[in-house]
Amino acid sequence: xxxxxxQESPGDxxxxxxxxxxxxxxxxxxxxxxxxxxxxxxxxxxxGGVFGVTRGLLDEFGPLRVRDTAINETFIVGAAAGAxxxxxxxxxxxxxxxxxxxxxxxxxxxxxxxxxxxxxxxxLPAVVRVPTGLLGGVGAEHSQSLEVLGMHFPGVKxxxxxxxxxxxxxxxxxxxxxxxxxxxxxxxxxxxKGEVPDDPEFLVPFGVAAVRRRGDALTxxxxxxxxxxxxxxxxxxxREGHEVExxxxxxxxxxxxxxxxxxxxxxxxxxxxxxxxxxxGAGAEIASRIHEELFFALDAPVWRLGASxxxxxxxxxxxxxxxxxxxGIAEAMRGLIAL
Amino acid sequence: MASSAPRxxxxxxxTEVDATRATDLYRTVARIRAAELVLQxxxxxxxxxxxxxxxxxxxxxxxxxxxALRTDDYMFIAHRGLGYALAKGMSLESLFGDLFARTVxxxxxxxxxxxxxxxxxxxxLGQGGAIGxxxxxxxxxxISGQMxxxxxxxxxxxxxxASSRGTWHESALQASVWKLPIVWICxxxxxxxxxxxxEQSPTENIADRASAYGVPGVIVDGQDAIAVFDAVTExxxxxxxxxxxxxxxxKTMRIRGHYEGDRQKYRDDLxxxxxxxxxxxxxxxxxxxxxxxxxxxxxxxxEAESVLATVLEAPRADPSIIYKDVWS
Numbered sequence: 001x002x003x004x005x006x007q008e009s010p011g012d013x014x015x016x017x018x019x020x021x022x023x024x025x026x027x028x029x030x031x032x033x034x035x036x037x038x039x040x041x042x043x044x045x046x047x048g049g050v051f052g053v054t055r056g057l058l059d060e061f062g063p064l065r066v067r068d069t070a071i072n073e074t075f076i077v078g079a080a081a082g083a084x085x086x087x088x089x090x091x092x093x094x095x096x097x098x099x100x101x102x103x104x105x106x107x108x109x110x111x112x113x114x115x116x117x118x119x120x121x122x123x124l125p126a127v128v129r130v131p132t133g134l135l136g137g138v139g140a141e142h143s144q145s146l147e148v149l150g151m152h153f154p155g156v157k158x159x160x161x162x163x164x165x166x167x168x169x170x171x172x173x174x175x176x177x178x179x180x181x182x183x184x185x186x187x188x189x190x191x192x193k194g195e196v197p198d199d200p201e202f203l204v205p206f207g208v209a210a211v212r213r214r215g216d217a218l219t220x221x222x223x224x225x226x227x228x229x230x231x232x233x234x235x236x237x238x239r240e241g242h243e244v245e246x247x248x249x250x251x252x253x254x255x256x257x258x259x260x261x262x263x264x265x266x267x268x269x270x271x272x273x274x275x276x277x278x279x280x281g282a283g284a285e286i287a288s289r290i291h292e293e294l295f296f297a298l299d300a301p302v303w304r305l306g307a308s309x310x311x312x313x314x315x316x317x318x319x320x321x322x323x324x325x326x327x328g329i330a331e332a333m334r335g336l337i338a339l
Numbered sequence: 340m341a342s343s344a345p346r347x348x349x350x351x352x353x354t355e356v357d358a359t360r361a362t363d364l365y366r367t368v369a370r371i372r373a374a375e376l377v378l379q380x381x382x383x384x385x386x387x388x389x390x391x392x393x394x395x396x397x398x399x400x401x402x403x404x405x406x407a408l409r410t411d412d413y414m415f416i417a418h419r420g421l422g423y424a425l426a427k428g429m430s431l432e433s434l435f436g437d438l439f440a441r442t443v444x445x446x447x448x449x450x451x452x453x454x455x456x457x458x459x460x461x462x463x464l465g466q467g468g469a470i471g472x473x474x475x476x477x478x479x480x481x482i483s484g485q486m487x488x489x490x491x492x493x494x495x496x497x498x499x500x501a502s503s504r505g506t507w508h509e510s511a512l513q514a515s516v517w518k519l520p521i522v523w524i525c526x527x528x529x530x531x532x533x534x535x536x537x538e539q540s541p542t543e544n545i546a547d548r549a550s551a552y553g554v555p556g557v558i559v560d561g562q563d564a565i566a567v568f569d570a571v572t573e574x575x576x577x578x579x580x581x582x583x584x585x586x587x588x589x590k591t592m593r594i595r596g597h598y599e600g601d602r603q604k605y606r607d608d609l610x611x612x613x614x615x616x617x618x619x620x621x622x623x624x625x626x627x628x629x630x631x632x633x634x635x636x637x638x639x640x641x642e643a644e645s646v647l648a649t650v651l652e653a654p655r656a657d658p659s660i661i662y663k664d665v666w667s
Contacts, residue, residue, distance in 0.1 A: 024348060028664070036486070056586075065486075070513055072512070074505060075506075078475020079475055082482075082483070086483035087483050087487055088487065089483070105467075109467075110476065115665075117468075118449040119444075119457070120447075120667075122458055122459065122464070179666050309642035
């Protein structure tokens with residue numbers, strides 16, 4: 001396999017691979033394990049996906065299990081929903097998370113509701129993989145972070161992996177989950193490498209946040225590509241004598257509020273950093289819950305950092321100015337600790 | 340290879356009609372009709388918590404088409420009536436139970452309308468609350484059937500109104516290219532809520548579009564259950580044999596409003612009186628002895644009345660059902 005040439009093997013059942021390949025391995029392993037698992041989407045077959053994530057899967061599993069569709073997002077997700085309710089496990093790939101809106105009824109009307117509406121007689125074990133976030137010049141209709149939509153429509157789970165290992169382990173959990181899952185894989189992380197367990201039974205459970213860094217001065221909850229930026233900002237603050245705790249929820253539905261609340265109870269301060277638009281983003285919900293649960297334990301109001309209330313301009317320099325940067329995150333951390 | 344113009348099926352010749360088939364269809368149409376009328380009366384007299392979209396006069400399409408399916412074939416129903424689900428073998432109690440949100444309903448009391456009817460064991464998979472959303476779902480069910488190694492066919496019912504959705508276009512193209520085992524059954528009753536078919540379609544027939552998708556288009560008299568049965572049987576056989584989907588357009592008529600209670604002020608072709616022109620029961624009577632047909636009418640009426648009484652006495656679900664079945 002050509003893929004293996006890109007792998008480095010540190011041994012002990014761990015490979016250093018990038019985030020895209022980790023997702024690829026998760027699908028390949030689950031398709032080997034369970035013949036009911038299949039893939040559909042535009043260019044997922046012969047091309048291996050616009051971002052190369054499904055590369056090699058058509059050769060291994062054939063055209064009935066790796067289906068190249070026309071340009072028809074509504075069909076892609078709708079057929080996935082129909083297939084899920086009749087005993088197979090589809091993985092639908094949309095080329096950009098923005099296109100969820102083209103399949104809005106199929107995601108939020110069908111996948112999210114049809115088990116409920118039908119008294120539990122249907123199950124919808126489908127995964128919708130949606131490449132999310134900024135990539136660098138792909139424009140206002142290809143750059144959005146829309147994960148909060150999944151939080152607003154009860155019935156779908158929402159996953160946002162920030163590392164290659166989580167991408168693999170969470171996707172495998174998503175494929176095995178009997179519920180529909182929106183899997184937000186960050187386009188900007190596809191080429192980031194990390195150590196990923198080879199064990200085909202390696203799973204990352206939903207609803208369990210990862211504490212990426214321990215600290216006592218402030219709790220920062222960060223998602224997706226903002227996790228690495230927040231960790232970089234926390235390094236800066238550490239040099240200034242402030243230890244910041246960084247929590248990556250990994251899944252927004254279900255959301256591990258226990259880990260977040262336990263941390264904020266200790267630090268007394270909290271901030272949420274996400275790439276989605278700040279207004280009515282996931283951060284607004286998390287901040288509200290912290291305020292409701294821990295009002296008297298807080299030393300300061302909960303802050304939120306997110307994208308500007310604007311569409312994303314297509315220029316790569318301008319687009320970065322729309323979302324949180326390391327210096328800005330560090331500055332906000334200083335400001336909140338000083339309150 | 341699909342021909343460029345849809346094929347119009349001729350009415351069945353009386354002498355060639357299978358007497359048992361005709362009697363079975365008569366029984367089904369009579370049961371649907373009795374259920375329609377008992378619901379109509381109840382809703383007129385007592386009101387109703389949900390919305391009921393009557394299928395009165397369209398029972399011939401529903402009974403004829405479903406009779407051409409196997410019990411394990413998948414089916415996505417349309418919203419006009421309960422005939423599809425009843426014909427597929429769901430009990431009248433479970434359907435009335437859904438309409439009146441009783442625990443005996445197929446959804447255990449979530450109820451409220453036709454979109455909730457479901458019975459996976461009999462292939463009844465539901466109906467989209469967004470009209471025309473079943474096209475894409477049905478394609479997925481057809482793919483599952485293939486992948487699981489079965490020869491199940493998926494029937495997708497829809498109205499002339501739904502044929503305007505983009506979901507139709509996307510599904511028709513992809514299903515045709517992949518030769519999915521699907522039969523699309525369009526109940527063209529001439530009205531999409533308040534819009535005439537002539538205001539929605541530049542061509543007279545929905546089936547005219549079939550050739551553009553490379554599938555056969557068939558026009559059939561929807562009031563003639565036997566003709567519908569024959570047309571759908573041919574399409575099902577074709578789908579099961581791996582030759583792909585067929586578009587069947589059954590010409591029928593909307594007797595009642597979009598929903599029961601709709602005053603239909605937008606309509607200039609309203610019928611006067613209770614008579615249903617080209618009544619599917621009357622057409623079937625040409626093939627069924629009068630005494631048998633009379634008995635089936637009586638049985639159906641008795642069933643509908645007694646089941647409605649039973650269902651109205653059945654309990655409603657505990658409010659905790661609100662939180663049930665959000666997740667598997």
